[in-house]
Amino acid sequence: MKRREFLKKTSKAVALAAAAGGAGLIFHNRSTSRYTPVVVKRTGFEIAPDATLPRLTLCENLDPVTALHYALDAIGGIGRFVSPGETVTIKPNVGWDRTPEQAANTNPHLVGEMVRQCLDAGASRVIVTDISCNDPRRCFLRSGIRDAAEKAGAEVILPQDGDYLSVDLDGRLLSVWPVLKHFVHTDRLINMPIVKQHSLCSCTISMKNLYGILGGRRNQLHQSIDQSIVDLAAYCRPTLTVVDATRVLVRGGPTGGSLDDVVKANTVMCATDQVAADSRAAEFLGLTGDRVKHIVLAERTGLGTVDYRAAGYKEVTV
């Protein structure tokens, strides 16, 4: 071997060995976790209380949109909740592949009207979304909510795999969970539940409707359903709750299916107190708030008042 060749070969070998050693040192790490997830914290969306206004309003009318108008006016009008330029996310219940008549999902006319109200109040963007249980394409179509919300000018979003944020819910039981980003990155959150019977927690109304902001294996939450509901309600604190009791699913909830299980109550409620709203709405199912565990637990946690009459309650007659 000539000297030149020897030097060339050795220097290349040394360089390669140095590169291998360097790479080993650079990538060396005793910990096995490669990524630390970004955890988001977010406080509620509520507005300042106004003692001159009721915290729960109710209106019964054969036309759901009229009922909504009166109930909303009585609680201060949309201008109290939505300011010009804001982004509003509306969270109806779009859980199941059911028609409006089957009363498993929120009344589409109410969702459409709420979108219009927000846009009239100057909202720059109104998003309607939910994390459905059944195929969301079917749920949003068959519920009539996609159609109604889009016609009213909303952006209807069907959740995609990449749309979740790791959020620290900071609850007694629930800590970090995946939450759909549209429920985090928004200025206002309007919760629009429908009133349904539920075999584990008696009723699913506004606070239980917030299950729908979560991704992941949220079916575990049923193992401690009352605390889970309250943790979610405490985290979310929606700007406004609009309860759809136009059709009430009194049996076979939350999926329903048979029209025999649906009772027409033709009622719409607006609330800044989710506990009061649920307490009043439970009566459509033959319950009272003080007998529903998660409603009582929510009051004890300081989220609102079970005795809705004491909270500031107004029934509007047309």
Add this chain to the structure above:
Amino acid sequence: MTIKTVRNLRRASQVVFFLIFLFLILKTTFEVSFNPADPTEIRLPYPVSIALEFDPLVALATILSSGTLYKGLLWSLVILIPTIFLGRFFCGWVCPMGSLNHWVSEIPSERLRRKGAKKIESNRYKKYQRIKYYILLVFLGASALGTLQIGLLDPLALLARSVGTVVLPMIHATAEGLLGWVKGLGWPPLGNAAQKAYDLVAPALLTYRQAFFHTILTIGTLFLIILVLNRLFTRFWCRGICPLGALLAIFSRYSLLGLQKDRASCTDCGLCALSCQGADDPELGRKWRQAECHLCLNCQATCPEGSLRFTFLAAEKATKENPAGTPEINISRRKAALSIAGGLALFPLFRSGDAFAVNANPRLVRPPGSLPEGDFIGRCIRCGQCMRVCPNNALHPTLLEAGLEGMWSPVLIAKIGYCEPTCTLCGQVCPTGAIMELTLKEKVGDKETPPNRIGTAFIDRGRCLPWAMATPCIVCEEWCPTSPKSVYLQEETALDSSGNEVAVKRPYVDPQLCTGCGACEFACPVSDRAAIYLTSAGETRSPDNQFLLERNRKKAPVSEATS
């Protein structure tokens, strides 16, 4: 029109038919709108299975196995009848699998770098090209007794299955992976650009959600092997394996269109053999093998002297030392008969195993509307259309769940997806009627009609939280879509680890109501092996797989006399 123009037409035709085929597969997905006020059935806007219905092999084999020509399969005559007069134009001009093999064969390889006689030799007729006739006859023999196996190697079913369950899901995973990687680089402009590109591609190529399929390794490996073999021989699959090509070859026996060769002008340059797609020996002095010819027209288009010409009734000018062509298929009668006998023997081979008759896999849950297993196997061509269209990714190709006989036929895996109660898409896209077209009413049933059941849910009390762990959970009941619910709850007292009494609601299944959709298994929080699970017991399609007398009651019971 010059011959070069006609050849360009052939090239265009290959591209167009390939794109149509791909378009139809991409459209075999739930992306439709319907009027929510009139929630009847959801139908696809395109006849997405039409490409498979043009397939004469599927038509013939299903006639043999089922005795009928199902629905759109009459379209296969549009391919078959012109083939009788023209020859295998389908292989050279239409078949998307043939075109794919054609294009892959053109990728530079050692074979293409060969020169002169060596190159011509690699393009001559070879004995292996007879294999396709044996494969065809074995499959037809099997079909005659009712076990339909042509779908394994039928080029259209194979391509639809490979693209639908392997290639497109891989593209989806690649797109998602690339997007995530670029976004993870942490430079927003690049991430946004990637998102824009993704949004542009997604509506055309990707499904709403990533689809995951069972046993794609076997399907993908076969597809890859077929493509790679093109490096050894031009269009190895088309020349040697394809049973549809073999069938069309047999039907081109009396073809009027033939190759006419002109002795006087030929200079023996061999260019025609260099560019031949079918290895059918178009050169002067050799027997032109009409049965192997794909009618690609390369020989005529490359001949510098104009010595070769496709023309009707060309054989009239043939001479002994210069045969213009032959319809002969180079297999002996004895071997043909043996192949058919071998195919016939497949039937007792499959059916004397236990998987079909006496020990069917309990997890073999077929799509709603499926025929009884024997008839199902007699019709299913494993094209994967039902799997591709299923909105919940519930249907999957089997590996051995249905025995070797039913490999790649559909099975519902409820852990991955459940059967959407109001969906009837799988029956709509099935080209052969292995899955019947159900109306919505036939599927969900009403007071007079029983629902179409695909199985029944059973509870594994050793894994169920309220049964085994004194822990509340009613998720199966919550998700149950029947009305009234098939999963019902009983409040019972359990003892926790400290011996305290805990009130829990425990789930039970009402078999009178359960349709076997599998939503409970899908939703069960014990997700690795669900505590409530679906088996095929009580499936509507089977007269034998029944366990409940009450389910088949036709009249109301006699009421107790009241006086």
